[in-house]
Amino acid sequence: MTTTAEIADSESMAERSYRILRDRLIMLDIAPGDPINEAALAADLGTGRTPMREALKRLEIDHLVVSYPRRGTFATGVDVTELASISDVRFSLESLATRRAAEEKGGIYREELEKTREAISGLDSLHDHRQLIEFDLKVHRLIYQAANNHHLEEALVRLDNLATRIWCMVLNRLPDIHQHISEHVTLIDLILAGDSEAAAAMAGEHILNFEKTVRSVL
Structure with missing residues (x-):
């Protein structure tokens, strides 16, 4: 038994x-x-x-x-033609999750967000792309958790995973992605300050910039 x-x-x-x-x-x-x-x-x-x-x-x-x-x-294969559909949904849901996380000023994930912010601040363009992408994943997953809505978190983790696979598929053709990752510093600052509207707006812009960067090499 x-x-x-x-x-x-x-x-x-x-x-x-x-x-x-x-x-x-x-x-x-x-x-x-x-x-x-x-x-x-x-x-x-x-x-x-x-x-x-x-x-x-x-x-x-x-x-x-x-x-x-x-x-x-x-x-599964990586279908880059899915990027537009994935980004379309992420634009709305990322903004919502970030707004919720900011309304709670990070909630129980505040300390982890602060530590991650400091780690990203210490990065430079010499860091390899893999490490930068790992930081990208970490920040997004923390925000999803801080939104305190497991339905929203599950949907966004799944979408972010698929988007990251597309990113990795074209990684060797991308320009320096350090600037894209360093945007998380400001995003985390807005969340910790409780500026929900500005944080949500920046999250949406971050998604659009990601899609634009990937499309530039397709």
Whole structure:
């Protein structure tokens, strides 16, 4: 008989597997179209096959992997033609989430936002693109959490993940993205100050600038 502790451990391993694989797929460490070897990944992450399957089910809902009967599971392709549709929805939802986060002045995530702001302030254009993108992901995820609406957070994380995959796909053709990442300093300042309208407006502009930057190399 399965104990409560065993169930909890299985759930935590599934969550850990999900987060690690999600970020590998987002950053294209697992390339688009690559087959997903459940056994190899389970061994790599030190987890069992059941937590791995649970993680892959969630990743399929996120449109990061796709399963085919009798063929297996694969990393989804990156469709750059989806950028406009993704940006259209993100423009509205990012502005809303940022407004809510600013109304709470960061809420329980205030200290983490302050630390992240300081870290970004210390970055320069010599930092590699991967690290800059990781900071971009961190800021957006903090804002979504600070919005204190799990429905909004789930939708935005999924959209931001897809947008980041497109970004990584063209990364070697992009100009310096340091300026784009450093915009987060001002955005965080507005959130911490509780300036909800200015923060929401800047969040929308940030999304439009992202789309413009990517389109410039397509």
